[in-house]
Amino acid sequence: MQSPTGETSSELLETVAAMLRAKGERMTAPRRAVLTALAQTSGHLTMEEVVAAVDQIAPQVHRTSVYRTLAALCDLGVVQHVHLGHGATAYHLTGAGGPHLHAQCRECGRIMDLPTDLLTEVARRMGELHGFELDATHVALSGLCLDCARQVNPHTH
Amino acid sequence: MQSPTGETSSELLETVAAMLRAKGERMTAPRRAVLTALAQTSGHLTMEEVVAAVDQIAPQVHRTSVYRTLAALCDLGVVQHVHLGHGATAYHLTGAGGPHLHAQCRECGRIMDLPTDLLTEVARRMGELHGFELDATHVALSGLCLDCARQVNPHTH
DNA sequence: CTGGTTGCAAAACGTTTGCAACTCT
DNA sequence: AGAGTTGCAAACGTTTTGCAACCAG
Numbered sequence: 001m002q003s004p005t006g007e008t009s010s011e012l013l014e015t016v017a018a019m020l021r022a023k024g025e026r027m028t029a030p031r032r033a034v035l036t037a038l039a040q041t042s043g044h045l046t047m048e049e050v051v052a053a054v055d056q057i058a059p060q061v062h063r064t065s066v067y068r069t070l071a072a073l074c075d076l077g078v079v080q081h082v083h084l085g086h087g088a089t090a091y092h093l094t095g096a097g098g099p100h101l102h103a104q105c106r107e108c109g110r111i112m113d114l115p116t117d118l119l120t121e122v123a124r125r126m127g128e129l130h131g132f133e134l135d136a137t138h139v140a141l142s143g144l145c146l147d148c149a150r151q152v153n154p155h156t157h
Numbered sequence: 158m159q160s161p162t163g164e165t166s167s168e169l170l171e172t173v174a175a176m177l178r179a180k181g182e183r184m185t186a187p188r189r190a191v192l193t194a195l196a197q198t199s200g201h202l203t204m205e206e207v208v209a210a211v212d213q214i215a216p217q218v219h220r221t222s223v224y225r226t227l228a229a230l231c232d233l234g235v236v237q238h239v240h241l242g243h244g245a246t247a248y249h250l251t252g253a254g255g256p257h258l259h260a261q262c263r264e265c266g267r268i269m270d271l272p273t274d275l276l277t278e279v280a281r282r283m284g285e286l287h288g289f290e291l292d293a294t295h296v297a298l299s300g301l302c303l304d305c306a307r308q309v310n311p312h313t314h
Numbered sequence: 315c316t317g318g319t320t321g322c323a324a325a326a327c328g329t330t331t332g333c334a335a336c337t338c339t
Numbered sequence: 340a341g342a343g344t345t346g347c348a349a350a351c352g353t354t355t356t357g358c359a360a361c362c363a364g
Contacts, residue, residue: 021363021364024317024318025318025319026317026318026319026362026363026364027363028318028319028320028362028363029320030319030320031319047353047354060321061320061321062320062321062322063321063354064320064321064322064354064355064356065319065320065321067353067354067355068319068320068355069319072319083240083242083243083244083296083299085240085295085296086240087240087244087246089244103283103287103289103291105289106292106295112287112289114283114287118279118282118283119279121278122275122276122279125275126260126271126275126298126300130260130269130271130303131302131303131306132260132262132269132300132301132302132303133300133301133302133306134260134298134299134300135263135299135300135301136298136299136300138242138263138299138300139240139242139296139297139298139299140296141283141291141293141296142240142291142292142293142295142296143283143289143290143291143292143293143295144289144290144292145288145289145290146287146288146289149288149290178339181342181343182343182344183337183338183339183342183343183344184338185337185338185343185344185345186337186345187344187345188344204328204329205328217346218345218346219345219346219347220329220346221329221330221331221345221346221347222344222345222346224328224329224330225330225344225345226344229344244328
């Protein structure tokens with residue numbers, strides 16, 4: 001798996017360790033486990049999925065530490081969260097797969113990645129008209145994926 | 158389905174009462190209070206704000222009933238919810254201000270309404286390229302409003 | 315050694331549910 | 340009268356916190 005700077009998983013651990021030390025913080029087993037869990041997938045993990053993945057890697061790591069670790073890594077800027085509908089949040093390594101937008105199907109919950117340029121024109125217009133600086137990656141767009149749209153409204157598809 | 162757009166508050170209550178009865182359901186004091194609370198503002202109320210507003214109107218109405226009432230009114234289609242970042246949800250009357258998009262400032266939390274046509278082109282492209290049926294009104298876009306952008310990054314504004 | 319970090323238990327938080335009493339139709 | 344609705348209390352699931360033990364630097 002690639003990190004923002006194109007690193008292998010162990011290079012990622014080393015990079016983040018250095019970033020932590022630079023702030024007087026430490027690289028620990030739980031933090032390694034969370035980073036490894038996130039590096040294992042190119043996608044987006046919910047809290048529950050991170051906990052499950054961490055449990056595979058280092059079963060002794062407590063749920064609480066996953067919460068605290070994700071918060072710490074978000075502060076560091078190494079991890080980002082994306083808000084999905086209905087209160088759910090997904091986490092992913094910053095730069096995993098490059099910057100991209102997210103769209104989630106409100107029926108099946110599936111998340112699809114989209115190129116950022118899909119909203120650059122909209123962002124420009126919002127800046128121009130309303131002075132609003134759009135951060136399009138921070139929230140997942142909502143809608144129906146092809147499969148679910150077929151089921152909800154079979155004849156129109 | 159009827160839209161309450163353009164009605165006075167008491168016409169709204171009557172319209173919704175009729176819709177409820179048509180489904181074998183009932184217009185009650187808690188439901189009137191929630192509808193009145195939502196009709197009092199042209200904007201979007203979080204759960205907590207609805208509870209507070211209802212408390213002004215009918216103090217004896219229990220928190221639980223506000224939850225159940227909002228769910229019932231959403232089912233009816235009279236009320237819609239919008240997902241904001243960080244797990245928050247806002248509610249508004251379906252017809253209030255006509256259909257519109259939402260954008261929320263991640264610093265001050267302020268919500269601005271935007272015309273739906275801002276995303277129609279994006280919606281068309283997503284449908285064409287990915288078969289994704291975008292529901293742009295269901296989630297608030299995230300970013301920084303002009304005032305907060307100035308504070309975060311004063312020299313660039 | 316020393317302070318950041320952990321595991322645990324308990325608290326906090328927002329939401330949902332079971333149920334008897336109540337009320338709209 | 341009867342089904343839908345309510346208020347309350349208790350249950351729920353998730354996240355946060357206080358604290359003593361621990362371990363990375």
